[in-house]
Amino acid sequence: MRRSLGLLSIVLCLAPLAGCGGDGGSSSENELTIYSGRNEKLVGRLIDSFGRKSGVKVKVRYGESAELAATIAEEGDNSPADVFFSQDAGALGAVEDSLAPLPATLTNAVPERFRDPRGRWSGTSAxxxxxxxxxxxxxxxxxxxxxxxxxxxxxxxxxxxxxxxxxxxxxxxxxxxxxxxxxxxxxxxxxxxxxxxxxxxxxxxxxxxxxxxxxxxxxxxxxxxxxxxxxxxxxxxxxxxxxxxxxxxVNVAGTGILSSTEHKPQAERFVRFLQGREAQTYFAQKTFEYPLTAGVQPIRGLPPLRRVVGPGFALGKLGxxxxxxxxxxxxxxxxx
CATH class of the missing domain: 3.40.190.10 (Periplasmic binding protein-like II)
Structure with a gap:
């Protein structure tokens, strides 16, 4: 599977929004728009599962993480996005000023080195x-x-x-x-x-x-x-x-909630879902990444994540x- 990142300064024409979710999410108050820098083939099933189980009507715009970050920056407070699900910590770092602080229960669920020091985004897998x-x-x-x-x-x-x-x-x-x-x-x-x-x-x-x-x-x-x-x-x-x-x-995929969102409860629910057992097990067993929350182990043969240590800078600086x-x-x- 390809996991690629484009130039931040270039905004390409992005794919139309794709919808998923249960019938119970028809109200505009119970919907969620996700900008996903993670490939649809990679995470589409997970997002569909969230929609079915939560009843939230989910719309997804897929694209390259850097391109989506540039789009968020250009759209500003008028962005239709509620959540940015990025393949790369650098893309999250590039739009940190557009993200709202996450609840401590969400940021504290992952190791400190895999989240924004100011709590605006949190890793989902490494x-x-x-x-x-x-x-x-x-x-x-x-x-x-x-x-x-x-x-x-x-x-x-x-x-x-x-x-x-x-x-x-x-x-x-x-x-x-x-x-x-x-x-x-x-x-x-x-x-x-x-x-x-x-x-x-x-x-x-x-x-x-x-x-x-x-x-x-x-x-x-x-x-x-x-x-x-x-x-x-x-x-x-x-x-x-x-x-x-x-x-x-060691880099991470991660999520941040836009400060302009009008669907904060649904957005927080989605972030919590990605930190839960279903999603973390999926990342471990299907994409062979490191899960980041307690209680889910990586596949056999990988060294423990605590022993896998990269340079000491904050990952958000990569962007x-x-x-x-x-x-x-x-x-x-x-x-x-």
Whole structure:
């Protein structure tokens, strides 16, 4: 599944609103409009389930998270959206001023590092950056414990990644926030000299490892599990970099309620639903992400989330870095 993020400054023509929900939600007072940066194929069933069980008439506008964030900013107080369900914490951070503070019961339901420090948005699920590697050509003990180690000559021509993918762009933004622009530019230049193979998305990257095109790839952790669901014998594993390394970024999908909403009770109910057992179990077992609320465990084989630690900046800051990151990638020769 593709999870991509566009340029914040560009507002594209978005899909018409799609409705779902039970007949009991026909009143305008019992409806909810969601702007979802998460793909309909990924979360459509969950949103449908909320509509059926709550009786709330739900309308959904799907699009890229960054594009929807730009739309919310442009619409201002006239936005028809009640809830922003974002694939990326950076997109939530980009519209924080348009979001209302959430009740403490909702923000406190997830770990502190996966919510806005001022309580305007809260994570729903998490994913970690990893280095996927070939079990046929690489021993894990040979792999560096830092993303900076892959600039060494021995990895020349053996690394793959997807510059157009939002998760890679967020990783580069995170590196900029963590170690600064100068060192990030140095890393990009050194990786470029190592002649990496470039792909359109993370799935292609993991498939290339399995085919033997590259030995390692920079991806999100769940793509391995997506492919293993179809190919249990896939000769690829995930390598987890050391805690705090830029290559260990843990990002979240999350929700915020617009301050302009006239349907606050329904909006809070939806956020609470995404934090509940049904949705959290879905994220764990169907999308292979990390659930964020207590009582639901990730799939077998994933390290505990408390041990998966990225750089220490607030995730909402990622949104403000996207333009600069895209410019930096282009200057380094990585087309986005």
């Amino acid at each position: 994913r970690a950056r990893v280095v996927a590697f070939s079990t046929e050509r690489v021993q894990e003990r040979e792999l560096p414990d830092s993303i900076f180690g892959f600039t060494e000559p021995r990895w020349k021509g053996k690394v793959g990644f997807a510059p157009p993918n939002a998760s890679f762009q967020a990783f580069v933004s995170g590196m900029r926030l963590d170690v600064g622009d100068a060192r990030t530019k140095q890393w990009l230049a050194a990786i470029k000299r190592n002649k990496p193979k470039l792909y359109d998305n993370n799935i292609q990257t993991v498939e290339a490892i399995a085919r033997g095109e590259v030995d390692v790839g920079f991806v999100n952790h769940y793509y391995l599990y997506e492919l293993r669901a179809e190919r249990p014998d896939l000769p690829v594993r995930n390598h987890w970099l050391r805690p705090g390394d830029p290559g260990s970024l 403000g870095e996207l333009r600069g990151t895209l410019r930096m990638l282009e200057e380094a020769g990585f087309s986005t």
